[in-house]
Amino acid sequence: MESVIVAIDGPSGTGKSSTSKAVAAKLGLSYLDTGAQYRAITWWMISNGVDVTDAEAVANAASKPVIVSGTDPARPTITVDGADASGPIRTEEVTSKVSAVSAVPEVRSLITELQRSIARGAETGIVVEGRDIGTTVLPDADLKIFLTASPEARAARRSGELKGVDVHATKEALIKRDAADSSRKTSPLAKAGDAVEVDTTELTLDQVIECVVTLVEEKRAAVK
Ligand SMILES: Nc1ncnc2c1ncn2[C@@H]1O[C@H](COP(=O)(O)OP(=O)(O)O)[C@@H](O)[C@H]1O
Numbered sequence: 001m002e003s004v005i006v007a008i009d010g011p012s013g014t015g016k017s018s019t020s021k022a023v024a025a026k027l028g029l030s031y032l033d034t035g036a037q038y039r040a041i042t043w044w045m046i047s048n049g050v051d052v053t054d055a056e057a058v059a060n061a062a063s064k065p066v067i068v069s070g071t072d073p074a075r076p077t078i079t080v081d082g083a084d085a086s087g088p089i090r091t092e093e094v095t096s097k098v099s100a101v102s103a104v105p106e107v108r109s110l111i112t113e114l115q116r117s118i119a120r121g122a123e124t125g126i127v128v129e130g131r132d133i134g135t136t137v138l139p140d141a142d143l144k145i146f147l148t149a150s151p152e153a154r155a156a157r158r159s160g161e162l163k164g165v166d167v168h169a170t171k172e173a174l175i176k177r178d179a180a181d182s183s184r185k186t187s188p189l190a191k192a193g194d195a196v197e198v199d200t201t202e203l204t205l206d207q208v209i210e211c212v213v214t215l216v217e218e219k220r221a222a223v224k
């Protein structure tokens, strides 16, 4: 089977992680969560007393942490300087600071290189999910998907319930982070010109997975 590279981008809560993991598992590909890497470097900055609003301080420290991503879709892992970071990178503090850290060009160039080397090393191929994979990290990907969904659907998914008191705050936080990620100068969240856009608002997760698997299979059939 030919090696295949799939780029999946989109804003928060559109289903990138769940879709990418399932597609990679179904097709026997590796899986990379690039958001987890930006979260990991953010966690390191916070833990080491770096002021994340000081872009110069973040840039100067950017090469210090050693970030390692495990790419098995059944058990994705992430470590920082050898320590498991999968729990701490999901805290609200990291979520609220990750956009500032990931806007720093030195951070992006280091993490982008790391992502490219992981993609190059994936023997059967890889599904890479993030914000700038199709536009910047892997512009030659075999298939590019851009997932979207209404802010209401995304907030409901994120807060894990349809009518929680939390949904409004979750929606506001999510819109704020999308705006920051879309307006930064260096490789903002954007749809690549040749990406297939899939609006997941009215689709179940299984339908989205099926849709992406079909698109990958069509690509593979076309290049044979
Ligand atoms: N199409 C969908 N319909 C309903 N829930 C979904 C759908 N896609 C994802 N979810 C759920 O929404 C939440 C966020 O999905 P996730 O894959 O983490 O999104 P992202 O990586 O884009 O932030 C998860 O709980 C996931 O199970």
Ligand SMILES: Nc1ccn([C@H]2C[C@H](O)[C@@H](COP(=O)(O)OP(=O)(O)O)O2)c(=O)n1
Pocket: 011, 012, 013, 017, 034, 035, 036, 038, 039, 098, 099, 102, 103, 129, 130, 131, 132, 133, 177, 181
């Ligand atoms: N390729 C990427 C991936 C994520 N980021 C940044 C911007 C995002 O707000 C954060 C966190 O990404 P992550 O995918 O973990 O976020 P959500 O799962 O959508 O909450 O990282 C990025 O700048 N470029």
